[in-house]
Amino acid sequence: MTSYSWKMAILVCLLVLLLILDVGSGSVNIPIGNIIRSVFGSLELPFREHIILYDFRIPRILTALLAGAALSVSGLQMQTIFRNPLAGPYVLGISSGASLGAALVLIGSGAMATGLLQHWGIVAAAWIGAGVVMLILLVITLRIQNIMTILILGIMFSSGLSAIISIMQYFGNAVALKSFVIWSLGSLGDVSGDALIIMALTVVPGLILALFTVKSLNAMSVGESYASSLGVNILRVKILVFISTSILAGTITAFCGPIGFIGIAVPHIARFYTGRSTLRSLMPATMLMGMVLLLVADIFSRIPGSDQILPVNAITSLIGIPVVILVVIRSRKMLIN
């Protein structure tokens, strides 16, 4: 086995270990053995434990796995297409777009929309917000070649949207404000049942689409003109990547709220861990690493032996920020000639 295969195998083992750890941890203690036997159908859990396991813990873990993979992959795609180590759904304003959508529903509608309507309204609005930002970025990318310019535009965009949200918050009523603030803290625990199924049915095709862009992105990672002379249709790849990224980052933000720094940090951790930079090696590693990291964040967010849950967005930021700082300090001249 090559060192890469070993590293991937270790990552898979780590993932399984964290899955067991995560499913077994919580304010109500359910023995791991019982959980495993119940999942494989050889044990009937008491009603209360059954509810906790199947309505709360497992959906939350599945959400974490999907969100981890989706956000990391979208970050990797953006870093490759912008050839910039600092690109990611958060930095480029996609999450802000989604937030604006959510804010419009939560604050803008006042208390008019409630219950189910409100829940799906937020999801739809956040999705549209992310999509619109991506579309604008795509149009800019096709016109402006300078990557740094696009990145700066993305950051400005993101700040501009945040400013609009602040104004809305200022005028919003207290109840709406509180629900928006809670949404913006990010949560893996609010997606279950139909919502989880819809999220999976959206994210999985997005991930598959991402896999199909790997070969072309690989060629584009050394420059667009060379990729073009390898037969890559740059415009088509860019559009595919933008669709896939919007689906991935947009959907996760819509259902879970903003979860920062996974998209920007995980590809770097995967690069560092595998020592590789071809997308063929990085894409699977990034997916796994994203799942691992979000499970870790989920475990940390629930203080053992307590009912309190910390906002997952804060935890991922605390993990992600040092990584980004390291990357900035370490980043070398990557252009040749």
Added chain:
Amino acid sequence: MPLTAQHIIEFNNIDLGYPPEHILLEKIHASGFRGELIALMGRNGSGKSTLLRSIAGLSNPLHGDIIVKGKPLETIKRQALARLLTYVGTAVHVPENLTVYEMVSLGRHPFTNWWGKLKSDDVNAVNESLKFVDMQDFTQKKMLTLSDGERQRVLIAMALSQDVEMILLDEPTAFLDIPNRMNMIRVLHEMSQKGKTIIYSTHDFDTALQFADKIWLLHDRKLIQGSPEDLGMLGHYNNVFKDAGISFDSKAMQFRNVHKEGKEIILNSENQNVENIWTAKMLQRIGFHVVSDMHVGKFIPRIEITIENDNYIWKLTADGKTVSFDSLYKLASYLTHD
């Protein structure tokens, strides 16, 4: 040049430039055959990169169709073009961690499946390409650790592994020292001997004169083509740089600064010993006009070179007195400060 062979590349009355109206090259005619090494030369901004990019299909001519293998370039699909020609520009981005082997395997892109997995054919092509540029011992090295010369050779291997008929290279010898530059052109020459058509842009007349089958010289919105010698005989090299105060010395096969007519000085003999050649070169550099011993004017300073105890000694006689120097540097400083 095989006169009956089909052109692999043909320009007929093509205008190149930036849309809508900025014309760099006007109504140009040029052609290339299989196995030709073509050096694309001209001053900065003369349109070399634009010309290369237009052949690669990366930018469109303002007017006219470029013909590749008998077909208008526009009608050739991108994937089909990737089997015919490739282009390596000046701005190649190297991701961190990328190894030499991975870089060269990118050239196999047109041949691999959707996931880009290399089959044994691809592996062979990559290995052979690396061997061709003598980089087979560097396969697992990271690209970012290579020297400029090594990196450039990997880029050539990458283009080679794509197995195309025509390779376009934008300044492959930029930033290279003399041995690396020579080595690079030798590799390009060998590739052309194996039947590849190579078009490369360069500012290096020296190697182009030694190796290129043909030169495409860009000057004043025109393209002049011919063998390096044709262009030299017709005085084209002089034209390109005449307004920059540079002339082409056909004897020395190099460009020279055009010196203002300086003071005359006599060098003791006309023979072509090493010491005479270098002394004359120095005198020319600091603005003297070396005249022969024959038409002696009384007041012209003269230099004699002698050897004493295995060392060269330069004796300068001027205004009736003689001063000795043990290096050209000292002689030059004396002459310039006199």
